[in-house]
Every structure is written in structure tokens, then in C-alpha cells.
Amino acid sequence: MLVTQDRYLMSRLNDSHPKQKFCCGVEVLNKYLQKQAGQENRKNIAVTYVLHDQEADQIMGYYTLSASTIQLQNLPESLSKKLPRYPLVPTTLIGRLAVDSNYQKRGIGEALLIDALRIAHKTSDEVASFAVIVDAMSESAKNFYQKYGFISLSSDSRKLYLPMKTIRKLF
Numbered sequence: 423m424l425v426t427q428d429r430y431l432m433s434r435l436n437d438s439h440p441k442q443k444f445c446c447g448v449e450v451l452n453k454y455l456q457k458q459a460g461q462e463n464r465k466n467i468a469v470t471y472v473l474h475d476q477e478a479d480q481i482m483g484y485y486t487l488s489a490s491t492i493q494l495q496n497l498p499e500s501l502s503k504k505l506p507r508y509p510l511v512p513t514t515l516i517g518r519l520a521v522d523s524n525y526q527k528r529g530i531g532e533a534l535l536i537d538a539l540r541i542a543h544k545t546s547d548e549v550a551s552f553a554v555i556v557d558a559m560s561e562s563a564k565n566f567y568q569k570y571g572f573i574s575l576s577s578d579s580r581k582l583y584l585p586m587k588t589i590r591k592l593f
């Protein structure tokens with residue numbers, strides 16, 4: 423259990439959450455929550471966190487977190503030259519993040535992103551992670567992440583990163 427108010431509760435996805443009602447306007451993100459998220463959780467591939475409106479019994483939004491890596495050579499030289507010459511750099515991946523259409527444009531996406539960064543930052547004290555990375559599924563999603571300072575990786579402009587050093591200043 424992460425954040426508690428009487429009506430809204432942030433927690434890990436469990437079987438009692440009403441997954442089937444979730445609709446964010448991007449079918450692949452609806453289907454992920456409905457069909458894949460539980461399995462990926464059980465298989466230690468990704469943990470899904472959901473914000474639940476308990477009064478309406480509706481999932482307002484969700485995001486996933488996993489351990490990941492990026493190639494050192496895909497970071498800008500100004501950063502990579504300060505790092506050890508290992509080919510891979512440890513990171514934390516926000517694989518998916520979505521807000522139900524009924525709750526969009528009310529600050530929920532921002533709240534989910536900040537919660538994901540908070541957990542990534544907290545866990546990086548115990549298991550090192552150089553940056554949080556995101557896979558933006560569209561130009562619109564990319565614009566959303568750029569608003570919060572995420573920077574495109576040179577190899578793949580849909581993949582963006584935010585250094586843990588920057589995130590640390592938030593918390």
C-alpha cells in the first residue's frame with residue numbers, strides 16, 4: 423500500500439481490482455492491464471501499480487516498473503565519459519503508464535509519474551540504477567515525458583531517460 427486517502431488508493435495490482443473496465447484510449451495499454459500485467463507480476467518481469475477510485479470502483483491509472491539496462495554508447499558522451507566502460511548501464515524502466523479516459527487531464531498522469539520516480543529513487547539506494555527510462559508509445563506520450571525533463575536516447579528517439587541524479591533533487 424503506497425498512498426492512502428479515503429477514496430483513492432495506490433497499491434500493487436491484485437485480483438480484486440476492476441481491470442476489465444479500464445479504458446485509456448490506447449487498446450494495447452488496456453489489454454496489457456487486463457490480460458498480461460498479472461502474469462508479468464507473477465513471473466517477476468514487471469510490477470504494476472494502480473491508482474484505484476474505491477468509491478466508483480474504477481482503476482484511474484497504472485504504471486509498471488522493471489529493472490532494465492541501456493547501452494553505454496547510447497548515452498551522450500558528456501555522461502558516458504564519466505561512467506565505467508561496461509557495455510550496459512543499469513536502469514529502471516517505466517514500461518507502461520496510462521490514465522483512464524474518465525480521469526485524464528486532472529493531474530493523474532503527473533501523480534503516477536512522480537510516484538514511479540519516487541519508488542525508482544527509493545529502490546536505487548539498495549540496488550543501483552543510473553536512470554529511469556521510458557518507452558513512449560506515441561509522439562504524444564513522448565511530449566508528456568519531455569515535459570518532465572526526460573531526454574531521448576540517441577539510438578531510439580521513442581526511448582527516453584532521466585538520470586537518477588536529477589530525480590534525487592525531487593525527493
Ligand SMILES: CC(C)(COP(=O)(O)OP(=O)(O)OC[C@H]1O[C@@H](n2cnc3c(N)ncnc32)[C@H](O)[C@@H]1OP(=O)(O)O)[C@@H](O)C(=O)NCCC(=O)NCCS
Nearest residue numbers: 446519520521526527528529530531532559562563565566
Ligand atoms: C499521457 C497520459 C498518461 C497523460 O495523463 P493525464 O492524467 O491526462 O495528464 P495530466 O493531467 O497529469 O497532465 C500533466 C501535464 O502533462 C501535460 N500533458 C498531458 N498529456 C500530454 C501529452 N500527450 N503531451 C504533452 N503534454 C501532456 C498536461 O497538459 C499537464 O501539463 P500542465 O500541468 O502544464 O497543463 C494520458 O493521456 C494517457 O494515459 N494517454 C494514453 C496512454 C499513453 O499514451 N500513455 C503514455 C505512456 S506509453
